[in-house]
Amino acid sequence: MYRPSASGTIFLLSPADCSGKRAHYLLNPDATFPLARRLHGGDQVTLGEAFSFMSQLYFRGKLAYARAFADPPRGVRGIHVIAPGVGLMEPDAPIRPGALQQMAIVPIDPREPRYRDSLESSAGELASSLDGQTDVVFLGSIATSKYLDVLRDPFGDRLRVPRELIGKGTLSRGSILLRSAESGRPLSHVTMAKASGEMWRGIH
Numbered sequence: 001m002y003r004p005s006a007s008g009t010i011f012l013l014s015p016a017d018c019s020g021k022r023a024h025y026l027l028n029p030d031a032t033f034p035l036a037r038r039l040h041g042g043d044q045v046t047l048g049e050a051f052s053f054m055s056q057l058y059f060r061g062k063l064a065y066a067r068a069f070a071d072p073p074r075g076v077r078g079i080h081v082i083a084p085g086v087g088l089m090e091p092d093a094p095i096r097p098g099a100l101q102q103m104a105i106v107p108i109d110p111r112e113p114r115y116r117d118s119l120e121s122s123a124g125e126l127a128s129s130l131d132g133q134t135d136v137v138f139l140g141s142i143a144t145s146k147y148l149d150v151l152r153d154p155f156g157d158r159l160r161v162p163r164e165l166i167g168k169g170t171l172s173r174g175s176i177l178l179r180s181a182e183s184g185r186p187l188s189h190v191t192m193a194k195a196s197g198e199m200w201r202g203i204h
Contacts, residue, residue, distance in 0.1 A: 007133035008073045009189075010126075011066035012088070013081045014140025014147055016054035018104035023054045027097055027104075039097055047081055048091030050100060058170040061177030062139040063091055068181040076129050080122075082140075082147065085114045087122030110149040119150045127154035135160055137189050139177070142166070148192070161195045162187035 017023060025031055029040045035053055039045045052060045063079070070078025080088040085106035086099075106114045130136070136158045140147050151159060164180075164187045165173045180187050 007131050007135075008071045008076075009069060009078075009135040009137060010072045010076060010130070011062075011070055011079050012123075012136060012138045012140070012151065013059070013062045013066060013079065013091070014138075015082045015084060015103070015108070016051035016059050018054065018084065018100055020054060022056070023100070023104060026050065026053055027100060029097070039095075044094045046091060047083065047089050047093050047095045050095050051081065051091075057174035057178075059174075061174035061181075064181040065177040065187075066091075066137075066139065068184065069186045073130065073134055076126075076134075080126060082119060084108055085118055087118040088126060108146050110146060116150055120154070123151055123154040130158070132158070134158060135189060137161065139165075142192070142195060152192070157191060159192050160189040161192065163190045163195065164188060166195055 072078035
């Protein structure tokens with residue numbers, strides 16, 4: 001059974017696809033569904049709401065899980081969402097259509113300076129506010145380097161992922177996270193070294 005660090009646990013969430021089909025629906029100023037009307041009508045829409053619509057089950061699962069189990073140290077926010085070209089944002093931060101459109105044109109690629117520089121800066125600031133014992137749990141894909149290449153340096157050995165998500169598709173991950181949040185039982189957060197070993201054994 002996973003036992004959280006005595007110094008707390010914070011979460012990093014990968015972003016929704018801001019250039020996908022559902023993002024286009026949301027960013028269409030002529031859309032008539034409630035969230036789009038709020039977004040384009042000037043009412044407050046949060047980053048978490050927008051990304052949950054764009055990504056559906058997976059981001060909703062990540063956000064619900066992080067809200068259920070975040071236990072940050074004093075003075076530190078428990079949930080941080082990767083926002084392409086911006087860095088890390090709070091899920092409850094208000095967002096406007098123009099900001100989402102700007103995120104859509106920033107490739108999530110470690111070789112892209114607009115993505116890498118902003119995320120490195122935000123992650124470095126966050127890491128400097130933590131003690132060496134705080135668990136930093138990443139909820140997102142570890143099968144590619146697009147996130148971990150940037151996050152490894154600032155967080156090092158504190159970076160963890162849920163073991164139960166390794167090798168699962170996005171729909172399965174979303175369901176697992178939602179069930180865990182609803183049950184009140186956290187998943188097993190393992191170090192990146194252990195996660196990489198389990199991925200390698202799964203391939204072979």
